Amino acid sequence: MFSIIEEKYAWRPGSTFTTHKPDTIVIHHALHPNCTAQDIHRWHLNNGWKGIAYHYYIRKNGLIYRGRQEHHQGGHLLGSENKNAIGICLEGVYTDYKNLTEKSVPEVQLAALVWLCNDIKTRWNIESIKRHADYPSAINEEKDCPGRYFPWNRFMAMISDPNAVYKHIIQKHCKFHNPDGVWKVVDTHPYADAFYMQWANSYKTPG
Numbered sequence: 693m694f695s696i697i698e699e700k701y702a703w704r705p706g707s708t709f710t711t712h713k714p715d716t717i718v719i720h721h722a723l724h725p726n727c728t729a730q731d732i733h734r735w736h737l738n739n740g741w742k743g744i745a746y747h748y749y750i751r752k753n754g755l756i757y758r759g760r761q762e763h764h765q766g767g768h769l770l771g772s773e774n775k776n777a778i779g780i781c782l783e784g785v786y787t788d789y790k791n792l793t794e795k796s797v798p799e800v801q802l803a804a805l806v807w808l809c810n811d812i813k814t815r816w817n818i819e820s821i822k823r824h825a826d827y828p829s830a831i832n833e834e835k836d837c838p839g840r841y842f843p844w845n846r847f848m849a850m851i852s853d854p855n856a857v858y859k860h861i862i863q864k865h866c867k868f869h870n871p872d873g874v875w876k877v878v879d880t881h882p883y884a885d886a887f888y889m890q891w892a893n894s895y896k897t898p899g
């Protein structure tokens with residue numbers, strides 16, 4: 693359903709990357725309504741940085757782009773906060789900002805984020821998933837990244853149930869009167885995971 697798109701970046705000449713062992717995932721929003729991974733790379737170069745500071749960038753259409761390598765420390769937090777933290781940035785403005793406010797995260801973008809977090813967990817021993825806003829540097833700057841309209845509680849529930857992404861898509865189309873009752877039955881099936889995936893994928897435009 694999702695995959696990681698490999699981008700080619702022209703890093704700042706002479707850049708070296710400190711290696712780390714990720715144990716945390718940090719979620720950001722771009723505070724921009726429409727930009728590519730290369731746009732962000734360019735902006736970060738213009739800041740005087742090595743290049744794109746995030747490890748991943750997810751567009752509103754659910755496409756996932758790699759930024760820095762996972763084992764290379766990012767630059768999405770302040771200084772040593774970056775150690776062992778994988779930074780994922782979502783396209784969009786999910787807080788009150790100028791006239792650009794977006795009050796909902798597209799379902800396919802949220803599903804891509806859940807997929808990516810679970811994918812990262814297969815490679816590293818991830819102990820926690822945090823908001824950028826949880827870090828001291830963000831608190832000092834009064835940043836609410838990834839934004840007050842990012843559905844954090846629902847995201848956390850989806851992370852603990854990978855099929856929640858599919859359940860959401862299915863429910864959107866089937867409009868069951870008692871969806872939890874349906875999931876309860878399906879969950880007992882030995883191939884429930886594959887079943888949910890195929891069922892959800894049978895709808896061509898998830899979200």
Ligand SMILES: [Zn+2]
Pocket residue numbers: 719720721824837838
């Ligand atoms: Zn942020």
